[in-house]
Amino acid sequence: MTGDGNWTWLIPGRVPTLIDAGTGVGEHLDALESALGGAKLAQVLVTHGHSDHASGAAAIAGRMPGVRFLKKPWPARDDRWGVEWSPLRDGDAIAVGDTFVTTVGTPGHAPDHVCFWHPESRMLFGGDLAIEGTTVWLPSSLDGDLHAYLKSLERVLALDPIRVFPAHGEVIDDPGTLLRNYIDHRLKREEQVIEALRSGDTSPEAIAGRIYTRLRDDLRSRAVETVISHLKKLEQDGRAHRSELAWHIIEP
Ligand SMILES: [Zn+2]
Structure with a gap:
């Protein structure tokens, strides 16, 4: 998405594990093989089904037969990556490395x-939850959801x-500050969206223009799209409603 690089994280040990599949470019697979140093990759845990995280799965499966692929189901998209997925559920404890x-x-x-989440070290593999130095894009055309975010x-x-190991950008050494800033920024x-609705704007385009x-x-x-994600959140919060194509504020 944004932020420099598209990282995958290799955890060596008894259960050699890769976090995110990348995009399957040859250099990545070569680097992965050399980092494994002869060990056999056991599994790939994918943080989410965007192409920069999941599309490399088929190339990894082709080069390293027997690897297991795990992700939380997203039925509308999971078939497109060309591998069998084992489903991850919230709260599952997964053996990785040692x-x-x-x-x-x-x-x-x-x-x-x-x-x-690795509780002993309090470190998190964050996928695209947070990117140092920028905000995270919530693509409404791909079911991005500000309320949930x-x-x-x-x-x-x-x-x-x-510490958070992200998929893009630098390792995040002060995640508390970054995540609180994200929340403040969105609120x-x-x-501003509420003020625009109060001023009589009824379309996302007009609100974005203001x-x-x-x-x-x-x-x-x-x-x-960002304004639409805010409007949908306000709708979920009972603060806005949509009639035909016009949005209106609901005052508490
Ligand atoms: Zn993403």
Whole structure:
């Protein structure tokens, strides 16, 4: 998505495990093989079914027969990656390397998004939950859900992780601050959407035009999608409703 790099994380040990499959480029598979140093990869845990995390599964299966692939089901998309998936459920403890991680359901960026939590070290494999230096895109066309995302941020904050290994960007050494900033940022944006509705804007385009002044044309559709995600959250919260194509505020 955004942020530098597209990381996968290899956990060596008794159960050699890769977190996220990447995209299957040859250099990645070569680097994976050399990092394994002759050990046999046992499994790939995929944080969510976006192509930069899941599309490499078939290439890994082709190069390394016998690898197990696990992800939380997303029935509309899971067939497209060309491997059999073992289903992950919220709370599942999975043996990885010489230890265990717990599956933490964190929908929002994608409906099937999970993180992997290692309680002993209080470290989290975060997928696309958080990216240092930027906010996370919630694609509404792929079932992104702001309401769920904010709950997921709260859930991870409650774990009090000391480090997050993301799929993009740098390792996050102060996740508490970043996640709280994310929540503040979204709530401030929500206030702006509420103010725009109070001012009489009824379409996502009009609201985006009011909030995002001086936006490059190529980013405008993303701004509109972001506004739609806020409107849907306000609808779930009982603060806005939609009639035909017009949105209106519901005052408490
Ligand atoms: Zn993603």
